[in-house]
Amino acid sequence: ADGAALYASKGCAACHGADANTPIMPIYPKLGGQNAQYALNQMKDIKSGARNNGQTAAMKAIVASVTDEELQAIAEWLAAQ
Amino acid sequence: ADGAALYASKGCAACHGADANTPIMPIYPKLGGQNAQYALNQMKDIKSGARNNGQTAAMKAIVASVTDEELQAIAEWLAAQ
Numbered sequence: 001a002d003g004a005a006l007y008a009s010k011g012c013a014a015c016h017g018a019d020a021n022t023p024i025m026p027i028y029p030k031l032g033g034q035n036a037q038y039a040l041n042q043m044k045d046i047k048s049g050a051r052n053n054g055q056t057a058a059m060k061a062i063v064a065s066v067t068d069e070e071l072q073a074i075a076e077w078l079a080a081q
Numbered sequence: 082a083d084g085a086a087l088y089a090s091k092g093c094a095a096c097h098g099a100d101a102n103t104p105i106m107p108i109y110p111k112l113g114g115q116n117a118q119y120a121l122n123q124m125k126d127i128k129s130g131a132r133n134n135g136q137t138a139a140m141k142a143i144v145a146s147v148t149d150e151e152l153q154a155i156a157e158w159l160a161a162q
Contacts (some may be wrong), residue, residue: 021114023116024118025114026116026118027118027119028121029115030114030116030119033111034110035104035107035108035109036107036108036112037107038108040152041108041134041135042135045134045135051134051135052124053122053123053126054131056134063127070144074119
């Protein structure tokens with residue numbers, strides 16, 4: 001899986017910015033350079049519902065269509081930004 | 082409130098690192114440069130219990146002793162790192 005391509009195609013960039021560090025609202029997180037394991041865990045927890053605070057409803061709709069393997073690739077790409 | 086002093090005295094640095102970007106475990110987030118509003122919202126949500134996923138139990142114990150005004154100062158300091 002190609003993390004950069006998935007980040008673009010799955011809709012991540014729409015809210016978090018093309019470089020993952022220019023979110024469109026200050027209530028959204030910057031993601032570039034984040035620990036991959038932390039980022040992956042958050043995406044999985046939002047997908048499962050274990051994390052459901054704040055603006056995670058929008059994220060939940062997005063990650064519903066992303067496999068765990070794809071989330072891993074996205075997380076690794078994020079960490080490298 | 083002095084965000085830098087609070088970050089050190091309230092125990093944040095023990096897990097997230099003195100510079101806020103060298104957490105002691107990969108399942109912990111890097112915080113330096115984060116949007117202040119996002120960081121503040123997460124700390125408040127962990128304090129209230131609205132966010133309780135992952136390793137937030139440790140955070141909840143920490144933020145229990147931090148006022149909302151102090152959390153704001155910490156969030157602004159984090160964003161500036």
